[in-house]
Amino acid sequence: MLNKTLDNRYTILEHVGGGGMADVYRAHDKLLDRSVAVKVLRSQFTHDEEFVTRFRREAQAAAKLSHPNIVNIYDVGQAEDTYYIIMEYISGETLKDRIIRNETLPVEMTVRVILEIAEALEHAHQNDLVHCDIKPHNILITRTGRVKVTDFGIAKAVTSATMNHTGTILGSVHYFSPEQAKGEMVSAKSDIYSLGVVMYEMLTGTVPFNGETPISIALQHLQQEPRPPRELNPQIPPLVEATVLKAMAKEPSDRFEDITQMIADLRLAQNYLRDDQTRRLSHDDFPTQVLPKVTDEVLTQPQPTNKQNASGRPKSRRSKLWYLLLFALLLIGFAIGTFLAFGKFWSASEVIVADVVGKQVDIAQNILTNQNLRVSISEAFNDDVPAGHVISQYPEAGATVKEQRTITLVVSKGGEVTVVPDVRGLTRRDAELQIKNAGLTLGRVEEQIAADVAPDIVIGQNPRPPAHVNKNTAIDLIISKGPAQRKIVLPDFQGAPLNTVNTQLESLKLKLGKVTEEANDKYPPGTIISQNPAPASEVIEGTAIDFTVSRSAPGAVKRAIVQITVPEGASRQVVQIVVTDSNGRRVVYDNPHKPGDKVEKQIEGVGQLRMQVYINGTLVQEKTL
CATH class of the missing domain: 3.30.10.20 (Trypsin Inhibitor V; Chain A)
Known part of the structure; x- marks a missing residue:
């Protein structure tokens, strides 16, 4: 999918996530020049006409949703056999990422986030759309802290398919409801159960049910009660714990009547958390509409035996029988695979496997066949081994095996060839990303003046598209410097x-x-x-x-002219002119003269300027400027 352009508009740039039913990519919308998220339905779901019809209908219904806590859907389309949804691109992280990083989240934050998710679900339920796959992976948190729910529409279409479509359990087993585990019709209350599981994980750092196989986890959803959250995190108020457990009730009738009722109780919990006085209330003081109903009559009833579930109905053994049957089929499949892999393992004759690495495939086959060995061939691209020659073999050369053992040969298809993407018109960063996604490398980058193209936009490339080149070929780019500068x-x-x-x-x-x-x-x-x-x-x-x-x-400079006539007296008289200003006191003139000589000197200084004249050490003149 990378570098592919859908409907000549959305160019796939990078893979950002995915799940069991679809992959999500970041793409560039050429028409509106913006980044969008593209959710592409996986190929195994594209050949069922009924499923595709439901996918389109549910995706179009999801596009009608408009809520600040729901990822906007811009477009729904099909390009050949590719079915896709164009959505708002969110820059941030998933709720799952935040849980992994912090383990447990503060109670106040948990209630706020769950409340925003619940409000998004309320809007969807009012429009007759059930999410069916609420989990932390489908909850996005923007850089500003806004909660965004995604994957509306696809999950509804998927859950309408039977297990025969994929041969596996559909949905996210850690978060789906008991009715989903039993394959029954889902409803808005299924979303309430999943939301309760998400809230449980946020408060405790772990999911309520876990196991080695999806089937074992599904059975726990059906048969076991979750461990009370306060046992794992004593900081959880009883009111918040009661909300989680009521949302996770096994029977839909025991859960909240609808998501609106759950929102009311979440807001009640939020008000409780904001009120320090309320925090000191005892367990008996909490409103009864969110606490489990425990009466004397319930306490005196006999507890269910191992042969009965909590509702008094005998447990069905069909799921256990089905699990045993599946395990038996896996054993049979393993035995058949072993037989095919090792051939006639009962044969007593043994041979030493010849070394055929590097040989042409036909020659390698003849050598191994002449040893009474079977040959299985797979192909792979390789830049170092010519096409049609053996890259590797298993078992390796020199191994001792029985006759009729299958030897697997990996044969070179030559250097992998790819199509050069057209990156003209993209920014340098997006062009480099497309080149990398195509398995190519960035070559020389030159800058040229382009009168009609903005700076940092690719205006040329070599090789030109749609050339076919080997992987890791260098692609040279010419980047615009913008118009010439005058x-x-x-x-x-x-x-x-x-x-x-x-x-x-x-x-x-x-x-x-x-x-x-x-x-x-x-x-x-x-x-x-x-x-x-x-x-x-x-x-x-x-x-x-x-x-x-x-x-x-x-700080201006001041200037003045000093004039003096040497008086009668000694034949040799020393004249000194001293200046004092902001820079200090200094002698600016010092020379001997005879009586009658006239002395003229320009002086300058900064700030307050004082001038003094001395003759033979006697002050004869002083002036301040």
């Missing part, structure tokens, strides 16, 4: 306010990059001082342009 000569943004360039950047299909601030007293605050890339550079669409903008006053 080159742009970058304008000069320097001197412009930063808040005015966004519109210009958008029109050029450029992006605003990193913006940093820098102290600058030449430009007003927020003005672009520099840009990267530089003006007149060639860039492509989508390039991010970084800007440096001026920062406002606290």
Whole structure:
């Protein structure tokens, strides 16, 4: 089924699950460009006309259901001999997965989940549709915690078939009701029983009945009472335990009248769990509509003997006789198989099996036949052994066997050939998945500009479909990079306010990059001082342009001119100019002069600026800017 396209619309991508009656795949809906789940009926059920008619009718009925706790069904169809249902694709896990991971689930969570399942069943029952296969495997939990019931419709059609259709017990034996085990007509109360089993498993981490064979489990559903859940999990309140046991009553008449009544009791249990005061109520305080009816009259009645069941009717021995007959038939079948496998085992003559591995099949047959041995041939694909040659043999070469023993030869069919799937138009991920599902490998991946194709979409492949190639052949892909990117000569943004360039950047299909601030007293605050890339550079669409903008006053640089005339006095006088600002105190001028010299010096600083002039160490001038 993998890589097959149903009705030229639904392309099967991967197998995600399945059961006794159908397999479930994830597929791509070409028309609506979305992922869907495809449930495909298995081939052994497709040749019974009555069964197919029921399948269609029940699937179409299920498609009419619309409930937030039911998986939506979008389409029902047939492609050649393949009958399928298109459903909503749920990304999450099954309830069975969660039980396996956590063993037992909290009581509050269990009641909430069962309540949502029950509400889905209520909607189905109101539309005259019985699920018939409620089990944790058919309950999906989305990533947001929403409960979704699936497999509506198929189970109803399956249970209408007799055991002659498959030769096996239909349904999920751990969860089906006693009436299903007896092959009787099912009803809405069968769903109630199965829901009780699911609730039992969630609370205890185990199913109520287990055994080595499906028949032994079915007999327990008919004859044995389940172990009380509180014995396995003492944290279960008696009220919740009573709900489970009432749902699992052997006789349908002893169960809830309908699923609506069970919902009412589940909500009662939910309210009880939310009320801390109610938790302290004794067993006698619980409402009687959900507790088993135990009266003095019942307690004084004699218990049923081994020859009677709980309802007082003699036990039927037909099931035991049928089981013994089936066991006898299996023994006979095993004996016949042994005879066919070993031939005339009473023969006293023995031979040593010749080595025929690698030989052409006709030659191998002649060699073994000449040894008075029989030959059975099966075929298999093999890349290393030429077609028509023996891959392996059993018994192996050198073994001593009796004459007429059957020697099984596995003969090569050559390298397995497959059809190259058409992955053009798919995303790279889905294309790789289809290639893998076809038994092929991913080869080189190139990217090309494609004006009309979105990025990451396959636009070419080699070999091209529908070529026939050997398994593990590499498939090369060409992936779209999207349309070509236009080159742009970058304008000069320097001197412009930063808040005015966004519109210009958008029109050029450029992006605003990193913006940093820098102290600058030449430009007003927020003005672009520099840009990267530089003006007149060639860039492509989508390039991010970084800007440096001026920062406002606290860190601005202050400048001043100091002028001084050296006074009369010594012939050599040392003039010093000292500046003090936010960066500290420093000497910016220190030179000797003679009287009458004029000194002019530009000074600068950050923050509060103080200037001091010293002549021969004496302060002669001071000013603060």
